[in-house]
Amino acid sequence: MAAGTAVKPMTAELAEETAAREFARVVESHRPQIFRFLLASTRDLDLAETLTQECFLKAHRNWGRFRGESSAMTWLMRIAINLQKDHWRNRRMQFWRHTRANAVDPDEASEWLPSGERTAEQQMLARERVQQVWKAMESLSERQRTVFLLRYVEDQELSEIAGSTGLSEGTVKAHLSRAVGKVRAELKGNS
Amino acid sequence: MPGPESGSKSGAKTGSNPGLSVDPVLEQALSQFRQSVHAWSEAVYSRPRTPVQAARSAWRLAVGWALGCVLLAGGVSGIAYEHHHRQVLARLALQARQAQQRRAAQQRADEDLLATVDSDVSREVPAAMEPLAQLMDEDTAQ
Numbered sequence: 036m037a038a039g040t041a042v043k044p045m046t047a048e049l050a051e052e053t054a055a056r057e058f059a060r061v062v063e064s065h066r067p068q069i070f071r072f073l074l075a076s077t078r079d080l081d082l083a084e085t086l087t088q089e090c091f092l093k094a095h096r097n098w099g100r101f102r103g104e105s106s107a108m109t110w111l112m113r114i115a116i117n118l119q120k121d122h123w124r125n126r127r128m129q130f131w132r133h134t135r136a137n138a139v140d141p142d143e144a145s146e147w148l149p150s151g152e153r154t155a156e157q158q159m160l161a162r163e164r165v166q167q168v169w170k171a172m173e174s175l176s177e178r179q180r181t182v183f184l185l186r187y188v189e190d191q192e193l194s195e196i197a198g199s200t201g202l203s204e205g206t207v208k209a210h211l212s213r214a215v216g217k218v219r220a221e222l223k224g225n226s
Numbered sequence: 227m228p229g230p231e232s233g234s235k236s237g238a239k240t241g242s243n244p245g246l247s248v249d250p251v252l253e254q255a256l257s258q259f260r261q262s263v264h265a266w267s268e269a270v271y272s273r274p275r276t277p278v279q280a281a282r283s284a285w286r287l288a289v290g291w292a293l294g295c296v297l298l299a300g301g302v303s304g305i306a307y308e309h310h311h312r313q314v315l316a317r318l319a320l321q322a323r324q325a326q327q328r329r330a331a332q333q334r335a336d337e338d339l340l341a342t343v344d345s346d347v348s349r350e351v352p353a354a355m356e357p358l359a360q361l362m363d364e365d366t367a368q
Contacts, residue, residue: 071267080270147266148258161258168259187256188263219252 058098061107062091068108068189069115075184076119078139078169086122090115105198112189112199116181123177164222171221175214182207183214 069090074083093114094101101110148161172180181200185191193211197204351359 067267067271070271071263074267074270075263147262147269161262164255165259165262168255188260190260215252218255219249222252222255 171218179214
């Protein structure tokens with residue numbers, strides 16, 4: 036018999052436990068980002084929370100099938116984007132409901148100021164700019180908005196955005212360019 | 227969760243977009259927007275959660291079900307009432323028709339009986355009283 040400890044084969048129970056631990060770690064590290072993206076995308080607190088929960092529920096169900104070809108964040112973001120799309124599609128079908136009933140308007144959303152601005156004037160200017168970006172966001176298509184948020188709020192690289200949205204990098208760039216153009220026009224129009 | 231102060235990374239990246247020229251004003255606006263969203267998200271994410279929404283949803287669901295059941299019950303009882311009402315009307319119409327038919331038959335039977343009685347009871351006046359009978363007929367005619 037060979038000396039040393041024998042390597043025990045991984046039992047199904049142990050594998051399950053490891054997967055559960057890994058998933059818990061993923062939830063802990065990525066939940067705030069997914070929530071933030073959904074909040075910025077919908078401007079609806081309740082909806083963002085619900086979709087975030089659904090996203091992680093779906094991820095948990097399919098965790099065994101996640102093969103790590105992309106990063107967990109990209110995978111989760113893809114689920115979140117699809118859930119959001121499904122939500123708006125279903126909402127369109129339910130035409131009797133008032134769409135965006137709980138959504139916060141751009142003025143309210145821009146109340147949250149960046150921390151760097153110290154003087155009242157700087158704060159006012161910053162608020163105005165943030166408000167203009169929110170306003171420009173309203174004129175973006177769903178895809179443009181998603182790409183824009185992933186790039187400028189979530190700091191994702193073009194390749195990551197392409198992975199999350201299922202678009203090619205060229206298409207992502209085109210959407211991003213149009214989105215930035217609209218934001219620029221909004222800023223110039225009000226300056 | 228990254229805080230609002232982590233906006234420096236974005237500022238560096240926005241300027242390095244391949245094919246996307248971002249002027250300083252836009253870059254600053256995007257950076258401020260990013261920080262604002264991060265601050266908002268952080269504030270609402272870390273707030274204490276209450277199961278208000280779930281309770282409200284459950285309440286709405288219950289009300290929806292109750293309303294649905296009431297509407298369904300109303301619809302079903304309305305249809306049942308309408309059906310019953312039509313049946314009653316049809317029965318009454320049938321009864322009325324039958325009564326009318328019975329009355330008509332009775333009337334015919336009475337007339338027949340009267341005719342029979344008339345024919346049975348009536349008899350010819352003896353020849354000696356014929357002139358008198360004729361006179362009575364004339365009086366009745368006048």
